Amino acid sequence: MPTLHPLLTKVFQGPLDLNGPVLGRLFYLFEYARSYVEERWEAFDARFGTDTSAPTFERNQKTSVHFYVPTTASVIYEILNSLALQPGKFTFVDMGSGKGRAVLIASEFPFKKVVGIELSEQLHRTAEQNVERFRPASQRCTAFDLRCMDALEYSYGDEPLVLFLFDPFGREILREVIANLEASLRSTPREAFLVYVYPQYEDVLKSSPLLRKMKVGGPKWQPWSQYVVYVASAADRTHELRREEEAIV
Ligand SMILES: C[S@@+](CC[C@H](N)C(=O)[O-])C[C@H]1O[C@@H](n2cnc3c(N)ncnc32)[C@H](O)[C@@H]1O
Structure with missing residues (x-):
């Protein structure tokens, strides 16, 4: 998805923020309907006996914290199938894992470990129950590590990573x-x-000197399913980015 114009970004950060107190509630209703239709279509929970599809907006949720809604299952499969992962080498980390759908699907891929970081205790507990229930024949990784904590406190290990x-x-x-x-x-x-x-x-990823854009994907008519994949770049682009900034000034 193209990055929003900086002016629009400013507007959306204010009272019109889709995750803010006003439009957030309306957006939540839309997401509720969308997830309901998607579950009827994909039957993720129906197939695995899990509870991942219903969005959750906690009463005490800070406005800056985005509410829980799962990623469309087929999109997670599409993304993970597209990555060249050597078996047993990479750790998968979902920052803001909610009820754990991405973590569950990641366990069907040959990860060394699958980590879910979630701020909400309630969502974290649901994710733990989902991990107990999720036993597809296709499961390739059972090393789950679900943590109820702030993503800002998480310290990365030293293994190759899919974030x-x-x-x-x-x-x-x-x-x-x-x-x-x-x-x-x-x-x-x-x-x-x-x-x-x-x-x-x-824009935050684009301005990282250590990340390089590798792929854009997802259906154009479903903005919530569009995605980008960045890869850690061997070369530090700090100087290059500084030169670009200087050229703009
Ligand atoms: C849109 S949901 C994503 C759910 C999940 N990743 C998936 O794909 O199904 C975003 C989640 O991020 C969590 N979250 C927001 N801020 C967080 C933080 N600072 N640390 C950990 N989790 C956070 C929310 O509670 C919510 O469950």
Whole structure:
């Protein structure tokens, strides 16, 4: 999805923010209907006996925290099938894992470990129950690590990484999450993919000197299913980005 014009971005950050207190509620109703239709179509929960499809807007939720709604299952499969993953090498980390749908699907791929980081205790508990229930014959990884914590507190290990984000937070938190990732990649250079579904703050990724855009995907007529994949770049582009900034000024 193309990045929004900076002026529009400013407008959407204010009272018209789709995750803010006013439009957030309306957006939530839309997402509720969408998830309902999607579950009828994909039957993810119906097939696996899990509880991932209903969105959840917690009463005490900060406006800057985006509510829970699952990624469309077929989109997660499409993305993970497109990555060249050597079996047993990569760790999958879903930042803002909610009820755990992305974590469950990731366990059908040959990851070394599958990690879910979720702020809400209620969603975290539901994700734990879902992991107990999810036993498809196709499961290839059973090393789950679900943590109820703030994504900002998470410290990356030193393994190759697939970091998955489905619109979990606003620009400021995303910036900090990416800064933490960069610090980890600088101290332990390694292979890393960053998947960002509904990439409304993609500008944060674009300005990272350690990330390079690899792929854009998802159906054009479903903005919530559009995604970008970035890859950790071997070369640090700090100087290149600084030159670009200077040229603009
Ligand atoms: C749109 S949902 C994504 C759900 C899941 N990743 C999936 O694809 O099915 C975003 C989730 O991010 C969580 N979240 C928001 N801010 C967070 C933070 N700072 N740390 C951890 N989780 C957070 C929300 O509670 C919500 O469950």
